[in-house]
Amino acid sequence: MRFAFTPEDEQFRSELRSFLADQLPDGWTGPVDESSDDGWALNQKLKKALADHGWLVMHWPEKYGGQDASSLRNIIFAEEMAYHRAPGNDRFGTRMIGPVLMHYGNEEQKSEYLPAIASGSIQWCQGYSEPDAGSDLAALKTRAVLNGDKFIVNGAKIWTSLAHRADMMFMLARTDPDAPKHRGISMLLLDMNTPGVEVRPIHNMAGSHSFNQVTFDDVEVPVENLVGDLNNGWRVGMSLLNNERSGIDYVAWAQRAWDELAQFCRDEKAPNGLPLSAEPSVRAKMAELDAEIESARLLAYDVAWHQEQGEAPADVASMSKLTGTVANKNVLDYAMQLLGMYGVLEKDSPHAKLEGRFFKMRMFYTSGEILAGTTEIQKNLIAWRGLELPRV
Amino acid sequence: MELGFDETEEMIRVSAREFLGREAGPQLARNGDAEAFWGKVVELGWTGLAVSEEFGGSDMGLMALGVLMEQWGAHLGRGPLFESAVLVGPALEAEAGERTKKEVLPQLADGSSSATIAVLEESASWRPEDVRATAVKIGSGWAITGVKHFVSYGDQASRVLVAARTGDGTRDVSLFLVDRDAEGVSSESLNHATGTPTAVLTFNETTVDESRLVGDENGGWPIVEALMQRGAAFRAAQMAGLGREVLEMTSAYVKDRKQFGVPIGSFQAVQHHLADMAVSVRRVEHLARQAVWSVAEGSPDAAKQVSRAKQAASELIPQVCWTAHQCHGAIGFTEEHDLHLYTRYALAWAAEFGDSSAHTEKLADALEL
Numbered sequence: 066m067r068f069a070f071t072p073e074d075e076q077f078r079s080e081l082r083s084f085l086a087d088q089l090p091d092g093w094t095g096p097v098d099e100s101s102d103d104g105w106a107l108n109q110k111l112k113k114a115l116a117d118h119g120w121l122v123m124h125w126p127e128k129y130g131g132q133d134a135s136s137l138r139n140i141i142f143a144e145e146m147a148y149h150r151a152p153g154n155d156r157f158g159t160r161m162i163g164p165v166l167m168h169y170g171n172e173e174q175k176s177e178y179l180p181a182i183a184s185g186s187i188q189w190c191q192g193y194s195e196p197d198a199g200s201d202l203a204a205l206k207t208r209a210v211l212n213g214d215k216f217i218v219n220g221a222k223i224w225t226s227l228a229h230r231a232d233m234m235f236m237l238a239r240t241d242p243d244a245p246k247h248r249g250i251s252m253l254l255l256d257m258n259t260p261g262v263e264v265r266p267i268h269n270m271a272g273s274h275s276f277n278q279v280t281f282d283d284v285e286v287p288v289e290n291l292v293g294d295l296n297n298g299w300r301v302g303m304s305l306l307n308n309e310r311s312g313i314d315y316v317a318w319a320q321r322a323w324d325e326l327a328q329f330c331r332d333e334k335a336p337n338g339l340p341l342s343a344e345p346s347v348r349a350k351m352a353e354l355d356a357e358i359e360s361a362r363l364l365a366y367d368v369a370w371h372q373e374q375g376e377a378p379a380d381v382a383s384m385s386k387l388t389g390t391v392a393n394k395n396v397l398d399y400a401m402q403l404l405g406m407y408g409v410l411e412k413d414s415p416h417a418k419l420e421g422r423f424f425k426m427r428m429f430y431t432s433g434e435i436l437a438g439t440t441e442i443q444k445n446l447i448a449w450r451g452l453e454l455p456r457v
Numbered sequence: 458m459e460l461g462f463d464e465t466e467e468m469i470r471v472s473a474r475e476f477l478g479r480e481a482g483p484q485l486a487r488n489g490d491a492e493a494f495w496g497k498v499v500e501l502g503w504t505g506l507a508v509s510e511e512f513g514g515s516d517m518g519l520m521a522l523g524v525l526m527e528q529w530g531a532h533l534g535r536g537p538l539f540e541s542a543v544l545v546g547p548a549l550e551a552e553a554g555e556r557t558k559k560e561v562l563p564q565l566a567d568g569s570s571s572a573t574i575a576v577l578e579e580s581a582s583w584r585p586e587d588v589r590a591t592a593v594k595i596g597s598g599w600a601i602t603g604v605k606h607f608v609s610y611g612d613q614a615s616r617v618l619v620a621a622r623t624g625d626g627t628r629d630v631s632l633f634l635v636d637r638d639a640e641g642v643s644s645e646s647l648n649h650a651t652g653t654p655t656a657v658l659t660f661n662e663t664t665v666d667e668s669r670l671v672g673d674e675n676g677g678w679p680i681v682e683a684l685m686q687r688g689a690a691f692r693a694a695q696m697a698g699l700g701r702e703v704l705e706m707t708s709a710y711v712k713d714r715k716q717f718g719v720p721i722g723s724f725q726a727v728q729h730h731l732a733d734m735a736v737s738v739r740r741v742e743h744l745a746r747q748a749v750w751s752v753a754e755g756s757p758d759a760a761k762q763v764s765r766a767k768q769a770a771s772e773l774i775p776q777v778c779w780t781a782h783q784c785h786g787a788i789g790f791t792e793e794h795d796l797h798l799y800t801r802y803a804l805a806w807a808a809e810f811g812d813s814s815a816h817t818e819k820l821a822d823a824l825e826l
Contacts, residue, residue: 066466067459068747074458137458203465269480327826348821349814353772355815355824356744356765363460363743370460384736447735450730452708455723 067367078141081120085149088114094325094422095150096318096429100274104152106229109185111153116185118305122159127359129167129175130183136372140365140372145315157189157227158182161305162235165252169293169301174254178233181385192222192236192255192279193302200442202237203246207281209238209253211288211295216240216253218261218284224436228264228277231257237302240295250298254290261285269430306438311382312389313365315433319358319393322426326400329419341403354396361388383443390433390440397427460743465517466524469506471759476501477532483795486533495536499568503538508554512562517548519687523694523749527742530695531702533802535653537571537610538697543619543691544573544684549634552672552680557634559778561616570615572634575605575658576681583685583811585628585678590660592621592631598667599623600743601633601660611656612637612644619660632677635660635668650801680751685757686763688750688810693745696774696806700738703799707781714786721784730780736774764811764820771807771816778803 070078088111098104115121124139125131134142146154154160163182166174181187198205207220218238228234234255241249255262261284266274291299330342330351341347364385371378400423401408412421434440448454468670475496498504507522509516522542524699529538546565549558564570580587590603601621608617616634623631635642641663649655672680708731711722721727748766751759778800782789789796811819 066462066746066750068750069756070458198461327824330826342821342826345818348826349817350531350826351818352764352820352824353768355820356768359762359765360740360744360769363747364739366458367460367739367743370458374461380735384739388736388740441729444729444732445725446720447732449734452704452731454708454712454728455720455730457719457725 070141074138074141076147077138081142081145082149084114084118084120085145085151087152089149093150094420095152096426097150097152098273099152099227099230102143108152111151111170112155112185113153115153120165121155121185122183123457125159125163125179125183126167129163129179136369137366140311140369143311144317144362144365147314148321148327150318150321153185155182155185155188157191157231157235158187161191162189165235165301165305168304169252171289173289174292178254180442186431187233188227188231190225190228190231190234190257192225192234195221196223200439203250205237205239205250206255207236207238208242209240209251209286211240214288216286216288218253218255218281218286219308220281222281223281224267224276225264225279226276228257228279229274233257234279235292240298244296247299249296250302251295252292252301253286253395254292255284255286259284259286269429270431271425273429311365311368312361312385312387313369315386315389315393315430316358316362316365318426318430319354319361319396322393322396322400322423323351323354323358325419326396326403327422330403333418347403350399354392354399356359357388357392357395361385361392364388378451380447383438383446383450386437387440387447390430393430393433397423397430401427415417462524466521469517469521469524469529472600473503473528474531477528477534481532481534483533483798485535486798489535491535492666497796498534498536498538504542504568504571505566507542509550511560511653512550513566514546514562519753520750523691523753525592525633526691526700527694527745529698530802530806531698533699533798537573537614539688539691539695540573540609540684541565541571542613543690544574545634546757547687548632548680548699549671551683552632553634554668554670556668557671561634564615571610571613572616572618573608573610573614574618574620574684575608575611576618576620576684579606581606583681583815585681585777588620588622588630590621592623592633599631599633599670600662600664601635602662603632603660605658605660607647608644608658610654612646614655617642617658618671620677620681623677626675626696628678629675630677631634632671632680632682633665634671635663635665639663639665649805651805652801653805677757686759687752689767689816690745690748690763690768692806692810693741693763693770694749696770696803696824697738697742697745699799699802699806700741700770700774700777703777703781703796703803704731704734704738706733706796706799707784711784715745727784730784734777735819737777741770741773742764761820761823764816764823767811768813768816768820771813775800775803775807 123132123134127133195205209216209218236253236255237250239249240251261282263280265278267276268274331340335341358363368382368385407418410417505514506517507519509518592599592601615637619633619635620630641661643659644656647655711727712720714721744766748763751762788794
């Protein structure tokens with residue numbers, strides 16, 4: 066065993082840090098608000114810069130424009146991007162549909178989309194969840210009926226992040242309503258400019274427009290936009306979920322929040338005139354959170370390490386997603402407690418502490434334990450796949 | 458980053474698991490022949506695993522020993538392996554004089570003698586100011602007087618590494634390697650809930666030769682701190698092993714036990730208990746292995762990593778045991794069921810070498826809070 070990265074990996078980490086210091090605005094504390102035009106512009110700028118640097122798809126095989134970077138190097142990339150609250154890693158393209166196309170796509174699809182993803186010139190969104198298909202994703206009802214050389218799509222997707230910015234959607238649609246629910250689904254690639262596609266914003270409780278409802282009214286999708294075999298979409302669609310389920314982003318967000326909160330505790334005086342960080346209860350809680358973050362980080366590295374061995378242990382990915390999101394929530398919960406009355410002053414208040422950032426983050430990251438499989442679903446998966454407990 | 462076992466580590470893990478699964482476990486903990494068991498452990502060469510070749514050991518390093526201790530924890534091993542091989546051996550190798558090393562280390566390595574530590578007193582505190590035992594210079598040696606509590610295998614070990622005050626400053630503590638059968642040593646047995654033979658040792662002007670001063674005069678406290686750090690890292694490793702064993706027992710039980718006509722493990726309420734246990738165990742495994750690795754490598758982060766591991770182990774592993782009891786229902790509340798044997802160790806180990814709050818405080822320091 067060895068609990069250290071190689072000097073080459075550490076070198077990469079420091080290069081990436083300098084790159085981000087150059088690229089991000091001075092004093093950048095993020096996180097980026099993609100609902101604002103400024104925020105989106107920064108996202109696009111970084112995506113391009115990463116592509117030009119060869120880092121955007123460095124985890125891809127060389128033949129698709131990548132560098133065959135190891136899963137461990139890849140996790141350093143994700144960790145640093147998240148720690149710096151840097152937008153632009155384009156996870157929908159580079160981490161989700163890109164790898165799916167490499168595995169299941171045909172040559173035309175690969176040559177049409179992979180170079181566009183690699184160069185940062187296309188934006189994807191993920192059409193999975195529906196109003197009546199959340200945790201029970203396979204209950205999805207959006208219909209795609211094959212008619213000659215095109216599918217006619219009708220239905221609705223919801224919670225679709227970045228649909229309002231996206232050029233394309235990869236979506237799951239029901240192509241055989243009579244088959245058992247997992248066997249009648251196909252994956253389609255949809256041009257978001259197709260007539261009949263309507264995107265309506267949904268504002269989240271943190272006050273930003275990060276996701277949407279998307280409806281389809283007799284939308285035509287060419288048959289060549291089917292990924293993999295007809296009615297094999299469940300398998301195709303699930304293959305990317307383990308990429309979605311590493312908790313490293315949340316670990317890095319939690320670490321950044323912890324670091325900022327620790328500095329706040331060193332600077333801020335308690336009523337007794339001593340710094341907050343001298344209070345035994347603060348010291349104990351902050352240390353406990355640090356240990357929690359560290360264990361979540363090791364679990365995220367564990368996912369990458371397994372991928373490096375060519376294994377995909379679903380229970381470890383679930384543990385990582387669960388521990389990362391919970392650690393992040395716990396740090397933010399404690400921040401709310403420490404900030405007290407000031408914790409609920411929003412960004413624009415002249416009296417807000419830490420620029421009102423922690424309130425916004427606490428509200429926003431409520432989504433962590435819900436998206437990409439809720440905490441409860443992760444526990445089910447750990448019990449079923451890791452411990453082989455019987456499914457009801 | 459290499460999170461899997463290398464070939465040697467895997468070999469140790471598999472053979473330890475096989476041997477301890479057969480020879481130790483609840484059977485040994487309840488009323489097994491501890492002496493015969495210890496004889497077999499010695500034969501396997503485990504006592505010399507981390508002792509360097511120069512002193513008759515196999516020099517496989519602390520990481521290998523950590524892998525072994527994880528299994529030792531999982532199977533409730535009995536005998537002074539932790540005390541001799543994890544605590545005293547490395548301390549002597551790093552700090553004792555040549556004469557003592559040549560005399561004692563080969564015996565620890567081949568198991569012909571064993572050793573333990575006597576640092577804590579009635580206060581059970583790891584602060585230097587709470588060392589009240591004294592050592593006074595007499596002729597060519599020292600006379601030690603004082604009372605040491607919580608001495609594991611205090612009656613079985615051949616030698617005891619004793620911390621005693623040798624000056625007026627808070628940290629003026631020195632360490633002495635005392636023969637257990639020296640004059641002026643008496644003992645009283647503590648009735649320890651794990652069944653681990655544990656003693657209060659009283660030293661009444663017990664004399665030791667100058668050569669048995671380990672480290673410098675008044676230079677013992679940093680050695681004690683290193684002992685505590687190593688002890689905490691390896692206890693965390695044992696707790697990881699124990700947690701894994703309890704998880705496996707419980708997982709097997711809920712698949713087998715039927716209520717309402719189905720295995721109780723098919724109920725989501727029970728599944729989520731098991732998932733929580735699995736996550737806790739995996740967390741502690743990673744943190745403990747990282748802690749042992751940091752200690753073995755002498756990493757500058759060792760203080761942080763060890764406190765993270767021991768804090769998490771002390772919080773999470775007893776909780777894993779309590780959840781296991783809940784999942785076992787009434788049968789897990791009985792004396793005849795083995796589960797409580799593990800719980801007893803989890804509670805004992807959670808408190809040893811710094812409990813959760815001691816390590817959060819150390820960690821807060823290390824994090825510059």
